[in-house]
Structures are given as C-alpha cells and as structure tokens.
Amino acid sequence: MPQEHEQKRVQRKSGGEAGNQGGQVEATKKGEKLKEEMDDILEEIDSVLEENAEEFVKSYVQKGGE
C-alpha cells in the first residue's frame, strides 16, 4: 500500500512539469480543482458543525486524566 502511495506521490509531483507553458496551465487548473474540492468539503462540514461555537467551546471543560 505505501508503494502505491509513493507512486501516486511521484505522479502528483511530475503532473505539472510537462513543458513550461502547459505546466502553468495545468497548475492553475489543478489549483482551481483543489479549491472546488475544498469548497465541497467545507459545505459538507458546515452541515454538521455545532451551532453556537462560542458556547460549545466554552462548555467543553474536562477534568485532567491519566
């Protein structure tokens, strides 16, 4: 599994390097795609976030453990 992962990493790295001009276009496209992807994740997470952040954070108090 990590081998596959390493391959993916290498592919990711070499993805935008084919020619300078093409590389830049590729990189921009990639950047947009990443942003879209991130926006989708945030939208999904928005739907499960607790409503009152202030109150939620304030009320989370633990006793020390261990």
Next chain:
Amino acid sequence: MAIPKVMGIETEYGISSSAHGDFNPVLASSMLINSYAGDLRRIRWDYEQESPLRDARGFEPVQERQPTEEDLGLANVILTNGARYYVDHAHPEYSTPECATPRELVVHDKAGERILERSLASVADLLPPGERLSIYKNNTDGKGNSYGCHENYLVARSLPFARLVRDLTPFFVTRQIFTGAGKVGTEGSRADGGRIPFQISQRADFFEAEVGLETTLKRPIINTRDEPHADPEKYRRLHCIGGDANLCEVALFLKVGTTAIVLKMIEDELLPDLSLEEPVPALHAVSRDPSCRELVRLRDGRRIRALELQWEYLDHAKKFVKEAEATPENAEVLAWWEAVLAGIEEEPLSLHRELDWVAKFRLLEAYRERDRLDWRDAKLAMIDLQYHDVRRGRGLYHRLAGAGKVERLTTDEEIERAVVEPPEDTRAYFRGRCVARYAHSIAAASWDSIIFDTGKDALQRIPLREPLRGTKAHVEHILEASADAPALIAALQA
C-alpha cells in the same frame, strides 16, 4: 537481543454533556460503559498484580493507597475482543488488547472508536429526555486540562533503563512531526496569549520533565512506571505517555510501527548517541513549528531539524530491518516512514491524507480563508474539537474519511471484527475467547490472569505471564474441546 514488541494503546476519551450544569463525568462514563457491556460487567477486574507506583529505576512506592475506581463501584469491564473498557478518573478509557503487529494495533485502536460510538447509542435511552453525551478522541479541552493516550510496548528487562532514556528521548521529541494531532493555540503553563496560533501536538504543552513516574503533573517525556503485567524477571512494559490520540490510520500506524522498531534497535544497542541538549524545550519548539524548520541542538553540538533526526533514525532502522528483521510488516513501516518524511521535507501540507495535524490544519486554513476568520475565532476552536468527535456522522475526521479524503490502511470489516474478536497472536486471544465462551464462570480477570469460579470451594486462577502464549495456535483446540469452564481447567491442568 531484541524481543518481539507486543503492544497496546490506552485512550482516555473526552466526555461532555448537553446538560452542562450538573454534569458528572465520572458517573456518565460509568453509565456509558455499563450500557455497552451488558452482562459482561459482572466479571471483576483482578487488581492483584497492579502497582502503578512502582518505578522502573528501582524506587519503592511511597504514596498511600487511594480509593480505586473499583472501590467506588465504577465500570471496569473486559470485552470479548480482549480489551479493557473502564472509567479512569473522569473519562471513559479504552485499552486495546495486546497486539503483535502495528497493523493489528491500528485495527484494534480504531475498533475502540466504534465501541465508544456504540456506547453513545446504548446509553441514550438511559439519559434524561433531551440530554445527550458527546465523546472525543483527543487529549485536551483547550483550557489546560489534558488526558492521555498511552502506548505500551514489551521490552526486555535486561535492557538498562538509562540506555532506553538516552536513545528514545530524541525520537519522542521529534516523532511529533508525524504523530501530532494538531491543536489551535497554546495552554496551561505554556500558554502564550495567542502568539502561536496552531501547533502540531495536542500534548507537548503539558510536558515539563525528561524522566519520571508522574502522569498527571510534571509529566515526563519518558515515564518510569514499572508494572509489567507479565513475568517481571523477563519483561518491562514501557509505558509511553507523550503521544497524541490519532484518528488518521497512517499516523497511528507510524506512531506504533516506528516506535517498535526503534525499541528493538535500542535493545540491540545499535543506535549512536543522538541526545538533545535540552529535550523539554525542544519538544515544545518542535510542536510549535508547523513548517518543520525549527532547529534543535544535539549534545554533540549539531543544530538540526526534527526531520533530520528522524531521517537518522530511519537510516538506522533500514539497516536493522535488512540485517535482522526483514519482514513484510517492517517493510510497510519503513515505506510509510520514508514517504511521510519525504513529504514533510518537500511540503508538510501535502500530507493532509496521512497526518492528523495536517488534515486539521488544512481544514482550519480553508475556513479561515473562506469565512475570513481570525485565529482566535471560536469557530476554529470548535472545528479543532469536533475533528475528534467519535460519531461518524458528526466527527470531522470521520466526515473526511467518509468522503475518501484520508488514506486508509484498514477496512471497515476488519474494524467491525475487532469490536468483538480478539487478536489471534497474543494472550488476548485466550482472554477474549474465555470471556466470550465462559463469562458466567469467570469471577475476575486482568491483563495477566483469569480467575474462574466454577462453583467449587476455591477459585481457580489461570496466570497469563507470557504475552505471546495463549494465542489461537496454542489454545484454539483446547477451547473448542471444552464445553464449559471446568472442562477447560481440567484440560489446561492435564
């Protein structure tokens, strides 16, 4: 000579209630666990061999005995998967069964999350209308209160403890760069009033000493608790208290996999002296630098990055594995270790699929950008906390995992199996199978014993002093042939 690394993880989970006012976390934890355990809760924990105050450096216990959770009647159960599930202080704690490989331990630690999630469902009916509990697999409330995630590794008693301290400390100080679970801000005595917006480790702020017996104050990088839960002539159980609780499987796998290999190298005295000049300040500095560029000073005068020290450990590990232990399990650890170090070298943020602190940091940065939030905004602290919620519908890690945004090393089927089935390659197999088959004849059990009550005058105590005995290969046929506990005891004594 290095011995096999039998290992396990104890996780104290954070617990809170929607009814903030008169919430009693001790009773709530107990109710949570009992609601899950059902009939299993009648088996008592056997405390006979426990001595958490014995010190590995040879000191005698000095404190008087405090009332234990048992004295207070709190939940403390042994599950059919060989795990212990109980109340520790004011938290539900899940201790995995002993595992023989890092991968198995990942599966069992993840099974713990599922058990806590199920407990939330089973306790819901017992709570007053409108009240609900939440459970977090994290290590701090962000207000200076920390609770632990402790790893345990079997090490040879013959290994001089001073050598262990020398060679393990630099490793623990620097492994945070892949084991950290990430945290917004600073806290406790290390609080800096918001200058550091985000750090790699949940736990680093709480560590103040290099070596010691404490776990709740003046916490040390190397903990000296000497309570082997096994033959004390042969073994130590190294109790490591500095790690963060992980949700990302790669981070979790690396945390235990790399540490197990490093411990074997220490047992074989293969490591050179990589001592840090000041380990405690270095621990804090490494945690507070998500760019992973901060330099730490070695006693030999070098000033290098945490990452470079990790590369040195990896180089030694590769040599060790090649020469002494060329197993597929070790190869997988080395491959991930190298991939992750290479990722940090190039761009730490590229590891958002593998490491908790990066996954969390990326999420926080995305929110900061979209909603134009200052680092002190409560919403970010909330996201930090909710990342660790064990409910798959609510927890942000679990939402990322559900959307395929994190790397998985296990399958859901394996984890579900580990919720009920013990590992096959350690004594946990015998413990778990006995609990599954003969629960009504077991009076008590612990890590290294099972006490049967078969209705005769005397109870029968079966010691389990060897962590690698009582495996499926050793005992499956005996268990299969024993319809009840008296038959089992007769077969074991034959």
